[in-house]
Amino acid sequence: MATFATNCFKISFSSKLLLTCNGSRHFSSSTALAARMGFIGLGNMGGHMARNLIKKGHQLVVYDVSADNVKAIKEAGAEVAGSPAEVASRVTSLVSMLPESSHVQQVYTGPKGIFSAVQKGSLLMDCSTIDPYVSRTMATIAKQHGAEFVDAPVSGGVNAARDAVLTFMVGGPDSAYNAASLYLSCMGKNVVHCGPVGNGQAAKICNNMLLGISMIGTSETMNLGIKLGLDPKLLAKILNMSSGRCWSSEVYNPCPGVLEGVPSSNDYKGGFGTALMTKDLGLAQNAATAAKSPTPLGSLAHQIYRTMTNHGFGGKDFSSAFKFLQDQNEQKK
Amino acid sequence: MATFATNCFKISFSSKLLLTCNGSRHFSSSTALAARMGFIGLGNMGGHMARNLIKKGHQLVVYDVSADNVKAIKEAGAEVAGSPAEVASRVTSLVSMLPESSHVQQVYTGPKGIFSAVQKGSLLMDCSTIDPYVSRTMATIAKQHGAEFVDAPVSGGVNAARDAVLTFMVGGPDSAYNAASLYLSCMGKNVVHCGPVGNGQAAKICNNMLLGISMIGTSETMNLGIKLGLDPKLLAKILNMSSGRCWSSEVYNPCPGVLEGVPSSNDYKGGFGTALMTKDLGLAQNAATAAKSPTPLGSLAHQIYRTMTNHGFGGKDFSSAFKFLQDQNEQKK
Amino acid sequence: MATFATNCFKISFSSKLLLTCNGSRHFSSSTALAARMGFIGLGNMGGHMARNLIKKGHQLVVYDVSADNVKAIKEAGAEVAGSPAEVASRVTSLVSMLPESSHVQQVYTGPKGIFSAVQKGSLLMDCSTIDPYVSRTMATIAKQHGAEFVDAPVSGGVNAARDAVLTFMVGGPDSAYNAASLYLSCMGKNVVHCGPVGNGQAAKICNNMLLGISMIGTSETMNLGIKLGLDPKLLAKILNMSSGRCWSSEVYNPCPGVLEGVPSSNDYKGGFGTALMTKDLGLAQNAATAAKSPTPLGSLAHQIYRTMTNHGFGGKDFSSAFKFLQDQNEQKK
Amino acid sequence: MATFATNCFKISFSSKLLLTCNGSRHFSSSTALAARMGFIGLGNMGGHMARNLIKKGHQLVVYDVSADNVKAIKEAGAEVAGSPAEVASRVTSLVSMLPESSHVQQVYTGPKGIFSAVQKGSLLMDCSTIDPYVSRTMATIAKQHGAEFVDAPVSGGVNAARDAVLTFMVGGPDSAYNAASLYLSCMGKNVVHCGPVGNGQAAKICNNMLLGISMIGTSETMNLGIKLGLDPKLLAKILNMSSGRCWSSEVYNPCPGVLEGVPSSNDYKGGFGTALMTKDLGLAQNAATAAKSPTPLGSLAHQIYRTMTNHGFGGKDFSSAFKFLQDQNEQKK
Known part of the structure; x- marks a missing residue:
């Protein structure tokens, strides 16, 4: 559902970044942005979002519990990992898109979860709509591992995900918001900074x-x-x-x-x-x-x-x- | 309160009529429109509304229970009647603006009420916000006296009443709506036809x-x-x-x-x-x-x-x- | 539905009166109580209630819009009237049992309604569940005709009506309550005085x-x-x-x-x-x-x-x- | 507040047990029941409850964050521990009475919490009113430590706690319920078995x-x-x-x-x-x-x-x- 009906909002990150992302499909593989990144949760929404990242030049390492979901995105060029932990061990930036708080908790803190293998300096972007208290807990644990977690739930439905016109509501410190915007703007048209972690939710x-x-x-x-x-x-x-x-x-x-x-x-x-x-x-x-x-x-x-x-x-x-x-x-x- | 925030609505009566009313203060006293008309209920809203009718060239016969309200409008040029019945006996068009259903019932059906003296062919315009069932009852009784009753509650507050930019939501047959529009447009900018009597409410x-x-x-x-x-x-x-x-x-x-x-x-x-x-x-x-x-x-x-x-x-x-x-x-x- | 689950409430009228009514089926026809009385509204509830009054020795004059309802109670010994007005003209005590406020208004104030023929000194007992404001209006009009109106809605359903174990909640002055209790106690086990008219409702x-x-x-x-x-x-x-x-x-x-x-x-x-x-x-x-x-x-x-x-x-x-x-x-x- | 107004409920544990507890203040120190037991949370409710256990012959090892609360119960004969873990290490039965879910989580799963030192075969009785899902989580963890956890929230206020007439609503397996009843009945008059863990809540x-x-x-x-x-x-x-x-x-x-x-x-x-x-x-x-x-x-x-x-x-x-x-x-x- 297109929950954002107008496009008149001034986004707080610079138009230069937006141009970088939207304007060019020939991304230099030497930039940090075009380095390999992770994607976990390839359902109705996540599948489209991952595809848009690939279109913008990103090399994805993906994970999903559904073999069908994985197969489809593999054919689009993604590498497949066997667990969230494996994804985390192979990239320093990743997006997660999961149905409920409990899935986020499991994917991040579970036995073969992200936190069991996360690298220092990683940027973890969770686009799920979940309890803000869970987001804050994840961010605290991320900090303990030297990583950064932002919550970035989306507004806009399956069609908006397909057309890369989602709006992201981001919670996290300025630096993490700025870094995340580079990736999120590949999947949406608005990336709004809402304050510290949890405020996106x-x-x-x-x-x-x-x-x-x-x-x-x-x-x-x-x-x-x-x-x-x-x-x-x-x-x-x-x-x-x-x-x-x-x-x-x-x-x-x-x-x-x-x-x-x-x-x-x-x-x-x-x-x-x-x-x-x-x-x-x-x-x-x-x-x-x-x-x-x-x-x-x-x-x-x-x-x-x-x-x-x-x-x-x-x-x-x-x-x-x-x-x-x-x-x-x-x-x- | 300005409950109508935009002005983009196409009003269904002709701009010619609006011009007639807004464009000229030198009204021919021979037209039906400029003949004497009645006004009952001269409170915060009604006082301003009556004044706007006077400004547009109407000669008013007024009634209110408050001596102060009456005095103020008398100084503005209105004639004063001793009861709703007297107003009804001296005019064939009148506006009422009253606080609640019970006041409307009393002013119309009470001992010295409008219906005790209403003339055949009269147009009764009630701008009060009341129970639509009461409006319909008044219209039925009006019909029995050969008169026409429309409900025409307003949107917009005291300032809109003063500035003649109210919106009127009118319930009544086409002919009555058309006739009422001539008067109501002197007090507001929008006159919307909502269907039969009661639909304005x-x-x-x-x-x-x-x-x-x-x-x-x-x-x-x-x-x-x-x-x-x-x-x-x-x-x-x-x-x-x-x-x-x-x-x-x-x-x-x-x-x-x-x-x-x-x-x-x-x-x-x-x-x-x-x-x-x-x-x-x-x-x-x-x-x-x-x-x-x-x-x-x-x-x-x-x-x-x-x-x-x-x-x-x-x-x-x-x-x-x-x-x-x-x-x-x-x-x- | 048996809305009154217990029987422990001390009823405020004297047990003597209760005895008079419950204790004897051989009522002297010379007493006021056993005189002819009226009953209007012979539906699911009213039919049983009327029958119980007959059982206790009352001679009924009845009215209902349904021919079937009338026929059934006629066979039980009631006289039939052609309108509420006719009932009112032939008795000085009557009970009404109607579905909604509008029916009560029509039966009492309509063209051939009770008030068009009510006798001075009559006792009008309305057992309908209606708007207390309507009850009070009826009582005011009754007073103007020299009659007394009490509201006496019931608690207890069809079975309680059949078995004469209803509870009546009565609104009216003491004297009217006392008089009404004589009749109501023939149809129920509890008759509670709730205050002035409308308080039963x-x-x-x-x-x-x-x-x-x-x-x-x-x-x-x-x-x-x-x-x-x-x-x-x-x-x-x-x-x-x-x-x-x-x-x-x-x-x-x-x-x-x-x-x-x-x-x-x-x-x-x-x-x-x-x-x-x-x-x-x-x-x-x-x-x-x-x-x-x-x-x-x-x-x-x-x-x-x-x-x-x-x-x-x-x-x-x-x-x-x-x-x-x-x-x-x-x-x- | 006395939320239980009647005393007519048949309690499902045997009256013999109740007699054991209520009938005798001269408890044999050799029975399991009279062995040392723990109590954590000595507030308005917990203080009274602990005192009643002491009165019935139990030797308490207690813990509370408030020095004042601890002091009062120490004077009544209790031994004082420095943490929930210490309590757990010294007893095999304990009662907790805490304000909210978060306190229960901390006292049981926190750094010096009960689970860090709990002994196999221990019986943990939580009388706090908390989220049933938290109760179930605690029970699962207890099981992993070879201990048994029951939820046993109370009905009845401070006075009922003082007078040992609380009602306990217990969730847990039959055996744990039976064991818990021995202790809970020293502090209340009703101990109701509501089903598995969480059902008390x-x-x-x-x-x-x-x-x-x-x-x-x-x-x-x-x-x-x-x-x-x-x-x-x-x-x-x-x-x-x-x-x-x-x-x-x-x-x-x-x-x-x-x-x-x-x-x-x-x-x-x-x-x-x-x-x-x-x-x-x-x-x-x-x-x-x-x-x-x-x-x-x-x-x-x-x-x-x-x-x-x-x-x-x-x-x-x-x-x-x-x-x-x-x-x-x-x-x-």
């Missing part, structure tokens, strides 16, 4: 919590307006010229027929799955509980997506909240 | 419900992000370039210091009071209950604004939700 | 709001405990010996198999329908909004029952909240 | 979640009823004879003046602090998120207690939800 979590709230809010509002007799397109128009407007009402409206080319007009296929939104809001809840920060609407939104997932909406786009809140009895008529 | 309620949700959502998100270590301005920037963006995060951010010239940067003074937002969300709840449409976040937002009002935030801008959700113990430190 | 609404909350709370808790590995019966036992215990956990547990003879162990058939609970919580919300009293959990419970009704649970017992919150994907396995 | 969390919900539900209901004109004592009476009744309405009513001897009638002093309830509901939320079980009311209750804590109610009894939801403007009048 924090920014991602915050954005998705507000998104999750706004989407349900828009769904309730569209449903209510229709029940009160308003035409859905007119209602969307009024909201979007008014103070109720939000990304969900403007560019991703959950009511079928209001906008073209969005999941709501395609039976909620594609897009950002409700189960994934549920997972992200779960991370937001864990973070809010630990931070002692009240999030009443964020909590309730989490519960609603959880209930939706339990009712079979897990694989549908999260804008199907509109449908979930509708009168199912009426729909059958 | 419905649109207003829907917008404010989504606004109320988004504002609390933004407040939770800003508070959480800060607790997680993010800089508030950076967080707002990230949200606004991402899928979390909404009117509340972009142009009315509730976190002090993020934006200038908004209530949050002025100790939540001015703006749109929490008590008024509570009232509007109460209308939304009543409408949703009657329409059997679930609004979980809208309901919870209503409860939060209600609790805020009970805790002394009623007179502060509704963006003070940010402050209400903060750790008050920390604030004291 | 208030008590009913309050009880059902807390019940609605507790039932969802119990459902969440049972579901969570099971997911965490606890045996449902053991969990219920622990809750019921602890501070978590409530009527829903103890005598109406929503988890199938924990208790016998409750709807949850009969596929949620019978009992108190989710649609009815939704209606009652809607009344609670309207009352709370008007009273400016925050009810966050009550509001959310209302939204959950509303969503359940929209998902086809309207006709199932409200304890099916347990099932609604379960993982439907797992259930299919 | 699960039961505690479930009970307190439902309690937290019911208390806010009761608070909303009492506030609403009062606003609607009902007498608080009468309303409580009606609820308690009806389906709305719960522990919070019956024995711990949050409305001042309804019951004597409860925190609400003592300005919400004493009892179970809102901050502690917030912590417990946070554990419930973490568990529910991990278990993918929806808890909408539990989540919202957590958020409300969190907001209360942020508004200075953290040290007041959790029944102060009644006060928090009241109109503070009215209270000042």
Whole structure:
């Protein structure tokens, strides 16, 4: 899902670096940047990201638990390692892209994990969306091994990964952010520095919590307006010229027929799955509980997506909240 | 509060009519438009609105329960009536601007109310924000008297009323909408036709419900992000370039210091009071209950604004939700 | 549904009156009590209630919009009237038992309504569960006609109506309460005086709001405990010996198999329908909004029952909240 | 707080064991039971619990970070160790009573922690209320050291700890439960077996979640009823004879003046602090998120207690939800 709708943000790293990366496919193999680097986690997102690094001239050493995933990227030119430890032993820069906190913990701290073989001075870039506390723990352990860990979760879905237009939200010290930007900008168009380690996750979590709230809010509002007799397109128009407007009402409206080319007009296929939104809001809840920060609407939104997932909406786009809140009895008529 | 932030909406009535109204202060007294008209309810909003009608050449017959309100508008050139009935007996077009459903019911159906003296063919324009069911009842009774009633609640606050840049959301048949537009466009810049009677209220309620949700959502998100270590301005920037963006995060951010010239940067003074937002969300709840449409976040937002009002935030801008959700113990430190 | 689980409450009217009613079926026709009385609304509940009045020696004049309902009670010995007005013209005491506020308004204030023919000194007992503000309006109009109106909503379902063990929560002045008790005690076992008119409704609404909350709370808790590995019966036992215990956990547990003879162990058939609970919580919300009293959990419970009704649970017992919150994907396995 | 209100539960271990413990203060020092045992965490609760073990004839080896806490129990006859490791090296049975998950992790797995010196065959009884997943992790590590770990969180407050009438909810295998019961029954009156390790925590969390919900539900209901004109004592009476009744309405009513001897009638002093309830509901939320079980009311209750804590109610009894939801403007009048 394209969670970043505009491109107007001034990125804080220099345009020279961006040019270096985007402007040239004939990379000198003598630069540090073009040296061999690692990539762990070659799923729907990671596969595309790894491919884009290869396209930009990087020689990859990769690892994934799935033989199929490994095979595909091997054919694209990557070298294959037998464990995260082997990857870490052969490179000094690596990217990881994993589903959940537990996978990150295992890949980094497990028996044949990265930390069992990491080289001093290595740069470890984790693009997974996980608990910021886990990111911070990984960074602390990395420091103990003389390495640098940054969290760099992405915004933008599978298509954005394929087209190298992801946005990265990076947490880490300035020097690590600058170094990481060289690699991350090969896979995305925006690389935003959010502060120290964990802040990339924090920014991602915050954005998705507000998104999750706004989407349900828009769904309730569209449903209510229709029940009160308003035409859905007119209602969307009024909201979007008014103070109720939000990304969900403007560019991703959950009511079928209001906008073209969005999941709501395609039976909620594609897009950002409700189960994934549920997972992200779960991370937001864990973070809010630990931070002692009240999030009443964020909590309730989490519960609603959880209930939706339990009712079979897990694989549908999260804008199907509109449908979930509708009168199912009426729909059958 | 300027609830309409943009001016890009194509209004459906002809620019010719707008010109007629905005372009000329030398109105021919022979036209129906410039004939005497009525105005009932001369409070903070109504006073400015009536004044704008006078400026555009209308001769007003007014009524208000407050002697002070009446005196001020009399000095501006209005004639004063002793009751809503008297107003109705002397004009064939009138505007009402009242605080709540109960006031509208009394002014229209009460002992010396409008319906006790309304003339056939009269056009009754109610700009109050009330229960859409009450609007529909008034329209039904109006029909029985051979008159036409439209609901036309406004978006935009006291300043927008003063500057004649309100937006009107109008419910009523085409002919009545067209006729009403002549008058309403003297007091605002947008006059949107929302469908049959009651739909103006419905649109207003829907917008404010989504606004109320988004504002609390933004407040939770800003508070959480800060607790997680993010800089508030950076967080707002990230949200606004991402899928979390909404009117509340972009142009009315509730976190002090993020934006200038908004209530949050002025100790939540001015703006749109929490008590008024509570009232509007109460209308939304009543409408949703009657329409059997679930609004979980809208309901919870209503409860939060209600609790805020009970805790002394009623007179502060509704963006003070940010402050209400903060750790008050920390604030004291 | 037997919403009153215990019988230990000291009723405030004298046992002498109770004896009069319960102790004797051979009523002197010369007493006021045994005179002809009216009954309007002969549905599932009203039919049983009317029958019990007949059994206790009352001669009924009845009205219902349904010919079938009327026929059944006519065969039991009642006289039939053609309108509420006719009933009112022929008796000085009557009971009404109607589904919603709007029906009460129509039957009392409509064209051929009770107030068009009510006699001075009449006692009007409304057993419907409706908006307390409507009850108070009816009482005010009754006073204008020299009659007395009390609200007397019931607790206890169809079986309790049949067995004359309902509980009545009565709102009205002492004298009216005392007079009404004579009749109501023929249809129930408890007649509780709750204060002035409207307070019967208030008590009913309050009880059902807390019940609605507790039932969802119990459902969440049972579901969570099971997911965490606890045996449902053991969990219920622990809750019921602890501070978590409530009527829903103890005598109406929503988890199938924990208790016998409750709807949850009969596929949620019978009992108190989710649609009815939704209606009652809607009344609670309207009352709370008007009273400016925050009810966050009550509001959310209302939204959950509303969503359940929209998902086809309207006709199932409200304890099916347990099932609604379960993982439907797992259930299919 | 006495979270267990009744004593009617049949405990599953034999009365003989209970007699052994409760019936005799002259313990034979040759039995395993009376051998030296350990106690770590001597705070408000732990101090009383340790004292009761001493009273029943046990020789304690204790550890606490607070010198004051240690001094007090030393005077009562305990031996003092310099670290959890030292305790573990000197005994084969020990009890821990710590504030949060992080403390348990540190005391058990930290540098001088229990696991660094634990003896084979040891019985480790953790009475802290923590994340059940942490309990399970501790049990797994214990197994690796040939020791047995049970979770045994308590219900009942400081007074119950002092009077040895706590209830223990124990998770662990039968043999460990039986062994633990010998010790736990010296400090409480009920020792309930809840299943495998972690289930003690699960039961505690479930009970307190439902309690937290019911208390806010009761608070909303009492506030609403009062606003609607009902007498608080009468309303409580009606609820308690009806389906709305719960522990919070019956024995711990949050409305001042309804019951004597409860925190609400003592300005919400004493009892179970809102901050502690917030912590417990946070554990419930973490568990529910991990278990993918929806808890909408539990989540919202957590958020409300969190907001209360942020508004200075953290040290007041959790029944102060009644006060928090009241109109503070009215209270000042």
